[in-house]
Amino acid sequence: MNLFLENIEKVAKAIKPIAKAKKVIVFSHYDADGIASAAIFAKMLLRLGSNFQIKILNQLTKKTASQLNFSNRLLVFLDFGSGQLDSLAHLLDNNIVLIIDHHKPKNLSHLNLFHLNPHLFNAEEASSSVYTYYFAKYLDVKNVDLAYLALVGYFGDNIFLTTQEKILEKVLNECVELKQIEVKKGLKIFGRFSKPLYKALAQSYECFIPGITGSEEASVQFLSEIGIPLKKRENFVRLADLSEEEEKILASEIIKLRINEDRPEDIFGNIYLIKKAPEELKDIRELATLLNALGRKQYYDIAIKLAWLDSKVLNKAMQIYSEYKKELSSYIDFALKNVKHMENVYVIDAQDKIPHYAIGIITSILSKTNYSDKPVIGLANYDEETVKVSIRFSGNLDVIKVLKPIAESMDGEAGGHSNAAGAFIPLEKKTNFIKTINKAIGDANGKGSQEQKMVHSGFRPSLPQ
Numbered sequence: 070m071n072l073f074l075e076n077i078e079k080v081a082k083a084i085k086p087i088a089k090a091k092k093v094i095v096f097s098h099y100d101a102d103g104i105a106s107a108a109i110f111a112k113m114l115l116r117l118g119s120n121f122q123i124k125i126l127n128q129l130t131k132k133t134a135s136q137l138n139f140s141n142r143l144l145v146f147l148d149f150g151s152g153q154l155d156s157l158a159h160l161l162d163n164n165i166v167l168i169i170d171h172h173k174p175k176n177l178s179h180l181n182l183f184h185l186n187p188h189l190f191n192a193e194e195a196s197s198s199v200y201t202y203y204f205a206k207y208l209d210v211k212n213v214d215l216a217y218l219a220l221v222g223y224f225g226d227n228i229f230l231t232t233q234e235k236i237l238e239k240v241l242n243e244c245v246e247l248k249q250i251e252v253k254k255g256l257k258i259f260g261r262f263s264k265p266l267y268k269a270l271a272q273s274y275e276c277f278i279p280g281i282t283g284s285e286e287a288s289v290q291f292l293s294e295i296g297i298p299l300k301k302r303e304n305f306v307r308l309a310d311l312s313e314e315e316e317k318i319l320a321s322e323i324i325k326l327r328i329n330e331d332r333p334e335d336i337f338g339n340i341y342l343i344k345k346a347p348e349e350l351k352d353i354r355e356l357a358t359l360l361n362a363l364g365r366k367q368y369y370d371i372a373i374k375l376a377w378l379d380s381k382v383l384n385k386a387m388q389i390y391s392e393y394k395k396e397l398s399s400y401i402d403f404a405l406k407n408v409k410h411m412e413n414v415y416v417i418d419a420q421d422k423i424p425h426y427a428i429g430i431i432t433s434i435l436s437k438t439n440y441s442d443k444p445v446i447g448l449a450n451y452d453e454e455t456v457k458v459s460i461r462f463s464g465n466l467d468v469i470k471v472l473k474p475i476a477e478s479m480d481g482e483a484g485g486h487s488n489a490a491g492a493f494i495p496l497e498k499k500t501n502f503i504k505t506i507n508k509a510i511g512d513a514n515g516k517g518s519q520e521q522k523m524v525h526s527g528f529r530p531s532l533p534q
């Protein structure tokens with residue numbers, strides 16, 4: 070067993086009596102990984118009979134962290150905390166602090182600190198939900214029924230979708246052995262159970278289908294050309310209704326259309342289905358998407374119950390999700406009309422026209438469609454004096470390396486990964502920030518070789534799933 074997992078086990082055994090004896094406050098991030106992690110941890114604490122509270126935050130900023138005021142508690146930070154450790158230091162003398170996170174950590178040791186982060190153990194990076202699952206399992210083996218949630222968080226943090234870590238294989242094998250997950254080969258298109266196929270194809274934003282994504286008419290036409298019926302017995306056909314043979318035909322026709330994409334065959338692959346989930350939640354990626362939407366709309370209770378596959382909250386969750394998608398659609402329109410073409414970057418300065426919780430998603434969408442040849446930077450008001458910044462680029466440039474020093478030199482803070490990062494900067498520095506980062510990216514491109522990505526022109530992106 071690897072060193073990091075051994076350490077998770079040790080810490081879980083040490084925390085168990087503390088979680089029973091002390092009041093526990095769990096802080097977690099509002100995205101699918103954070104919510105999946107919180108759902109695992111909460112169920113574990115319920116079973117332990119702990120006295121606890123869950124607090125989901127859209128971000129653990131330095132300011133929020135330094136203002137936390139507790140004593141004699143077990144304070145738990147899931148999916149954040151590692152990067153804000155210096156701002157949490159004041160809590161360490163009078164509390165026990167547990168952090169389970171996978172973002173770049175600050176280094177600090179203290180007798181009362183239990184810090185579980187793969188970077189500290191040279192372990193491969195997965196999602197917080199994966200490590201939280203192993204923590205819960207080592208604390209009490211009956212928590213293995215939560216294994217599927219490790220995967221939900223993993224697929225929610227979709228920056229990992231293309232990597233194949235051993236830890237993913239391990240957790241996946243457990244899920245299959247425990248009969249929680251069924252793995253099938255199929256089209257990785259969102260809405261297998263929940264949408265008419267023609268709509269699912271038109272909205273297949275994650276796996277782009279040239280000529281189809283973005284147009285329901287083109288999608289209907291395409292299906293008729295390849296002989297897949299639009300309706301069966303008066304009902305619109307869903308992907309779930311196709312025979313294996315039909316799905317294969319559909320897949321090979323789609324791959325033909327995608328021949329100029331980076332990896333045309335990527336649209337066909339493993340589909341992970343949660344066996345005991347109601348139909349709408351069966352596909353792990355769909356559940357992750359729902360959790361993400363619920364978190365962003367601040368329906369945290371519903372999100373956690375949904376993660377536990379509680380079908381009583383299903384209708385409400387679907388209703389919130391459809392409202393959320395409508396909102397996103399209007400934000401996409403705004404972004405497309407207002408994107409500024411700068412020398413080395415695209416900029417969407419949304420101010421209060423796009424909420425801070427959506428700016429990252431909108432920036433991602435633009436960067437994966439018409440605007441993939443340069444980094445896309447989105448900015449939205451966070452509070453009266455702070456701006457949230459998102460940067461996305463899948464080309465050959467480590468965006469966090471460029472973003473972090475600039476944000477920090479302007480009294481801001483930054484975090485994230487090489488192709489997706491975010492920052493908070495003071496509002497008054499915004500103009501200067503845009504100028505500085507445009508120049509810095511130009512300088513960075515000059516040094517390294519820059520890979521030009523294909524640009525899809527004249528394409529109107531459809532909604533993210």
Ligand SMILES: [Mn+2]
Nearest residue numbers: 102148197226
């Ligand atoms: Mn995460």
